[in-house]
Amino acid sequence: MNPLFLDALKCKNDSRPPVWLMRQAGRYMPEYRALRAKYSFLEMCHNPELIAEVTQLPLHSFGMDAAILFSDILVIPEALGVGLRFDEGKGPIIERPISTLADIQTLPSPSIPESLKYVADGIKLVKPQLNVPLIGFCGAPFTVASYMIEGKSSRDLRKTKQLMVRDPKAFSLLLDKIADCSIDYLNMQIDAGVDALQIFDSWAYFLSHSHFREFSLAYLNKILKGLKADIPVILFCRGSSIFAPQLAEISPAGISLDWQSDIVKMREQIPSHIALQGNLDPDILYGSHETIRKEVKTILNGMKDDRGFIFNLGHGMIPDIPCDAVRVLVETIKNSR
Amino acid sequence: MNPLFLDALKCKNDSRPPVWLMRQAGRYMPEYRALRAKYSFLEMCHNPELIAEVTQLPLHSFGMDAAILFSDILVIPEALGVGLRFDEGKGPIIERPISTLADIQTLPSPSIPESLKYVADGIKLVKPQLNVPLIGFCGAPFTVASYMIEGKSSRDLRKTKQLMVRDPKAFSLLLDKIADCSIDYLNMQIDAGVDALQIFDSWAYFLSHSHFREFSLAYLNKILKGLKADIPVILFCRGSSIFAPQLAEISPAGISLDWQSDIVKMREQIPSHIALQGNLDPDILYGSHETIRKEVKTILNGMKDDRGFIFNLGHGMIPDIPCDAVRVLVETIKNSR
Numbered sequence: 070m071n072p073l074f075l076d077a078l079k080c081k082n083d084s085r086p087p088v089w090l091m092r093q094a095g096r097y098m099p100e101y102r103a104l105r106a107k108y109s110f111l112e113m114c115h116n117p118e119l120i121a122e123v124t125q126l127p128l129h130s131f132g133m134d135a136a137i138l139f140s141d142i143l144v145i146p147e148a149l150g151v152g153l154r155f156d157e158g159k160g161p162i163i164e165r166p167i168s169t170l171a172d173i174q175t176l177p178s179p180s181i182p183e184s185l186k187y188v189a190d191g192i193k194l195v196k197p198q199l200n201v202p203l204i205g206f207c208g209a210p211f212t213v214a215s216y217m218i219e220g221k222s223s224r225d226l227r228k229t230k231q232l233m234v235r236d237p238k239a240f241s242l243l244l245d246k247i248a249d250c251s252i253d254y255l256n257m258q259i260d261a262g263v264d265a266l267q268i269f270d271s272w273a274y275f276l277s278h279s280h281f282r283e284f285s286l287a288y289l290n291k292i293l294k295g296l297k298a299d300i301p302v303i304l305f306c307r308g309s310s311i312f313a314p315q316l317a318e319i320s321p322a323g324i325s326l327d328w329q330s331d332i333v334k335m336r337e338q339i340p341s342h343i344a345l346q347g348n349l350d351p352d353i354l355y356g357s358h359e360t361i362r363k364e365v366k367t368i369l370n371g372m373k374d375d376r377g378f379i380f381n382l383g384h385g386m387i388p389d390i391p392c393d394a395v396r397v398l399v400e401t402i403k404n405s406r
Numbered sequence: 407m408n409p410l411f412l413d414a415l416k417c418k419n420d421s422r423p424p425v426w427l428m429r430q431a432g433r434y435m436p437e438y439r440a441l442r443a444k445y446s447f448l449e450m451c452h453n454p455e456l457i458a459e460v461t462q463l464p465l466h467s468f469g470m471d472a473a474i475l476f477s478d479i480l481v482i483p484e485a486l487g488v489g490l491r492f493d494e495g496k497g498p499i500i501e502r503p504i505s506t507l508a509d510i511q512t513l514p515s516p517s518i519p520e521s522l523k524y525v526a527d528g529i530k531l532v533k534p535q536l537n538v539p540l541i542g543f544c545g546a547p548f549t550v551a552s553y554m555i556e557g558k559s560s561r562d563l564r565k566t567k568q569l570m571v572r573d574p575k576a577f578s579l580l581l582d583k584i585a586d587c588s589i590d591y592l593n594m595q596i597d598a599g600v601d602a603l604q605i606f607d608s609w610a611y612f613l614s615h616s617h618f619r620e621f622s623l624a625y626l627n628k629i630l631k632g633l634k635a636d637i638p639v640i641l642f643c644r645g646s647s648i649f650a651p652q653l654a655e656i657s658p659a660g661i662s663l664d665w666q667s668d669i670v671k672m673r674e675q676i677p678s679h680i681a682l683q684g685n686l687d688p689d690i691l692y693g694s695h696e697t698i699r700k701e702v703k704t705i706l707n708g709m710k711d712d713r714g715f716i717f718n719l720g721h722g723m724i725p726d727i728p729c730d731a732v733r734v735l736v737e738t739i740k741n742s743r
């Protein structure tokens with residue numbers, strides 16, 4: 070198996086840096102769009118064969134150094150019975166959003182290995198076909214809770230923050246329930262065979278530093294402590310340009326940086342035994358090949374002696390990025406030594 | 407005149423910290439809503455008598471230590487002829503958004519003191535009626551350009567960043583034009599009598615650190631250099647929790663912090679001759695009075711020996727905040743020594 074990604078996660082990589090891209094299996098790929106013409110997004114998430122197929126698509130086309138499980142962070146709310154659908158062009162919809170303490174108290178306690186068995190099945194199917202490590206994942210409790218409260222994508226997380234500020238105990242109860250499910254979910258993924266995990270706190274940047282500590286970091290820590298095996302975990306949050314030093318306090322194997330900060334300067338604040346992943350602005354991929362090469366090389370040069378560096382974007386792939394841009398990005402990294 | 411705000415901007419305040427709130431004259435006030443029932447938002451922005459009246463509303467109700475001119479950052483695009491309207495509940499609409507180099511090259515070069523004379527007239531009317539300093543303002547070129555390109559509020563600034571990445575020269579030309587207009591506009595405000603200025607880069611947090619330097623900071627610096635009088639200028643950006651050290655490089659009188667970072671820790675990175683303004687999470691005002699007092703006091707205690715500290719929110723007032731919450735906030739600060 071290609072060793073670069075796991076070596077870098079151990080901060081022991083002496084070769085070129087590994088590369089994978091958040092949302093690397095997605096709508097920007099014609100092969101993915103062809104499948105989406107036949108199946109809904111949720112049908113694809115629920116079907117082990119399709120999970121296995123989609124997970125591998127970008128590896129065949131671009132040759133990344135790690136695969137990430139094809140799934141969605143909202144399968145946990147779905148298992149919690151709040152109703153999930155994806156409306157074309159609108160993103161996720163939670164059909165029965167959470168708004169009160171009573172809503173939270175009456176959430177069921179599902180058996181995650183039963184409810185989300187299709188994910189484990191997908192992992193077991195794809196794993197033997199891979200020659201790179203497989204990354205499993207889940208959403209962070211704060212981000213998953215936000216979706217459950219807002220009911221859809223939001224530009225300000227107003228309802229979430231109102232509940233958080235007005236009834237912090239109710240909000241904490243919800244976070245705790247999601248964290249418990251997430252522990253079961255990630256342990257199931259470990260049993261099924263993933264090589265590493267990433268936890269996505271996509272909406273953490275709406276929080277102040279003290280609320281981040283109380284309502285995000287504490288539950289990330291709970292999840293890390295609840296994992297049964299010593300498996301490397303990467304923590305991603307939008308807002309990591311501010312919160313990365315806090316993330317480092319709970320000693321994940323790696324931290325995935327969003328694109329606002331200078332990853333070279335961030336390394337000065339993050340201990341050298343924690344891998345740093347990132348952090349190209351995804352919008353750079355709209356630029357010319359020359360622009361892409363220049364910006365990728367800036368990051369590569371800055372991190373060139375770092376044994377714990379993993380190249381990635383600062384956020385997920387945008388659906389209308391040309392495939393050629395991704396090819397140029399990956400080639401620039403592979404040709405870097 | 408109440409000296410607290412200008413003393414703090416000089417980093418020479420030995421009394422309690424001054425307080426004002428971004429968007430302190432706004433929809434959360436019943437007196438403001440009563441006026442908005444009679445006039446459109448743009449009618450209010452265009453009318454010197456209403457500018458003078460609205461500017462004073464929060465001072466009468468809450469007793470802030472500074473007034474901020476009632477206006478909008480989009481009067482500059484309006485003067486540039488791209489068409490501006492505000493649709494109820496939808497926010498600003500630019501009727502003829504910019505998308506090409508040709509669009510930018512054919513923008514007119516308006517005489518700002520003529521086009522925006524109503525703002526100067528409003529300042530001249532209100533200034534003699536105030537017993538606190540008056541803050542003038544404009545939008546930062548990056549944020550104003552983003553509105554002109556997106557045509558409306560945007561959750562990702564996709565079109566803006568595409569133009570920036572694909573045609574940086576065209577984008578720079580647009581920023582340069584807006585900066586030139588902004589210099590004329592702020593100089594007009596100085597002549598009319600404002601005591602300080604704030605420049606709002608509300609959308610800077612979409613930028614990477616290097617793009618921030620190239621496409622935001624450079625034009626903020628151009629504006630600072632173009633002002634005719636030695637007047638204190640505060641720079642605000644969303645993203646200042648990351649970019650504040652860059653903002654400090656161009657030596658503004660003050661930096662206004664968004665709410666993500668710890669202002670006490672940020673002070674360690676910002677020289678003591680630059681005032682720091684901020685940085686309460688605006689959503690805290692949804693909390694109980696006890697919560698508001700506790701969070702305000704946390705900031706006050708952290709900054710208690712800082713002679714250059716100005717209390718503010720980390721972003722603008724939210725329209726549905728109860729007035730009592732603002733009263734509790736202001737009283738907590740006024741009773742702090």
